[in-house]
Amino acid sequence: MDTTLYARTTTLRCLGRAFGGEPRAGPGGEAARPARTARQATTLTPMVNVGLTGGIGSGKSEVSRRLAAYGAVVVDADKIAREVVEPGTPGLAALVEEFGTEVLAADGTLDRPKLGTVVFGDKDKLARLNAILHPLIGARADALRAAAGPEAVLVNDVPLLAENRLEKAYDLVVVVDASPETQLDRLVRFRGMAEADARARMAAQATRADRLAIADVVVDNDGPIDDLAPQLEALWLRLTGKPAPETPAD
Numbered sequence: 562m563d564t565t566l567y568a569r570t571t572t573l574r575c576l577g578r579a580f581g582g583e584p585r586a587g588p589g590g591e592a593a594r595p596a597r598t599a600r601q602a603t604t605l606t607p608m609v610n611v612g613l614t615g616g617i618g619s620g621k622s623e624v625s626r627r628l629a630a631y632g633a634v635v636v637d638a639d640k641i642a643r644e645v646v647e648p649g650t651p652g653l654a655a656l657v658e659e660f661g662t663e664v665l666a667a668d669g670t671l672d673r674p675k676l677g678t679v680v681f682g683d684k685d686k687l688a689r690l691n692a693i694l695h696p697l698i699g700a701r702a703d704a705l706r707a708a709a710g711p712e713a714v715l716v717n718d719v720p721l722l723a724e725n726r727l728e729k730a731y732d733l734v735v736v737v738d739a740s741p742e743t744q745l746d747r748l749v750r751f752r753g754m755a756e757a758d759a760r761a762r763m764a765a766q767a768t769r770a771d772r773l774a775i776a777d778v779v780v781d782n783d784g785p786i787d788d789l790a791p792q793l794e795a796l797w798l799r800l801t802g803k804p805a806p807e808t809p810a811d
């Protein structure tokens with residue numbers, strides 16, 4: 562497989578690597594990818610490495626799920642963030658060392674709501690949490706990306722892509738956009754989050770404008786969920802040159 566992209570990495574951060582000043586590639590043919598040999602060009606469909614982001618509750622998981630149904634390989638930072646703190650992991654041990662045993666539930670697993678209450682609303686603690694987990698998440702994500710194969714449409718679901726300035730690590734940045742009012746409404750109504758908690762998490766993230774500023778493609782998910790399908794079909798066509806397969810999610 563083409564490992565050139567990985568070989569030229571510099572800083573490892575959450576679910577992505579920052580590429581020192583490299584121009585981004587475009588799956589529509591814009592020439593920023595490292596040149597391929599003639600043999601590669603005729604025998605391989607190049608991997609497309611998409612960074613998918615959006616504010617909390619914007620609909621990233623819904624979009625990733627639909628792209629996975631089309632055939633994308635999804636690398637999900639939130640899922641990895643759970644794996645690296647499973648019982649017995651160095652990640653969980655590091656969290657206990659930093660935040661104490663009070664962030665553990667009675668069964669020895671991480672008490673996620675408790676840790677959320679501790680870190681969202683306290684910048685220093687959040688920075689310490691990020692410093693512990695992001696390198697672990699980044700390493701695991703790299704391994705999954707490397708295993709995806711040279712022809713994959715790789716979709717990296719990275720909530721903190723804008724916050725960590727990771728846009729150069731991807732061929733295409735897709736931002737799932739919803740207004741702060743819509744985010745809040747979804748978090749409170751569908752996730753059962755207390756309004757203050759939801760606001761604290763939103764305040765710990767980049768602004769809507771910050772995210773839109775790095776978007777190559779904006780998926781508007783402020784409206785009804787049925788509006789997603791035509792946008793994702795157009796995105797799939799742009800990524801692969803092929804129509805999206807029909808799926809039950811559409």
Ligand SMILES: CC(C)(COP(=O)(O)OP(=O)(O)OC[C@H]1O[C@@H](n2cnc3c(N)ncnc32)[C@H](O)[C@@H]1O)[C@@H](O)C(=O)NCCC(=O)NCCS
Nearest residue numbers: 575616617638639642673674676677691694720721765766
């Ligand atoms: C604090 C934790 C334990 C709370 O767990 P909880 O199950 O309540 O939330 P979950 O992990 O499902 O995250 C939900 C959403 O919260 C937001 N969020 C999570 N971590 C962060 C963070 N460090 N900064 C800002 N927003 C965050 C994201 O939008 C994410 O999609 C958890 O969020 C965590 O471990 N965060 C640190 C790891 C991280 O940065 N993950 C984001 C992907 S890199």
Ligand SMILES: Nc1ncnc2c1ncn2[C@@H]1O[C@H](COP(=O)(O)OP(=O)(O)OP(=O)(O)O)[C@@H](O)[C@H]1O
Nearest residue numbers: 616617618619620621622623747751782784785786
């Ligand atoms: N267009 C929509 N209309 C109504 N509900 C929606 C829409 N899009 C997503 N939802 C719902 O809103 C909630 C948040 O969506 P989702 O989990 O996909 O967001 P997310 O960006 O992945 O959130 P997080 O950052 O917490 O991981 C879910 O319950 C989802 O089913």
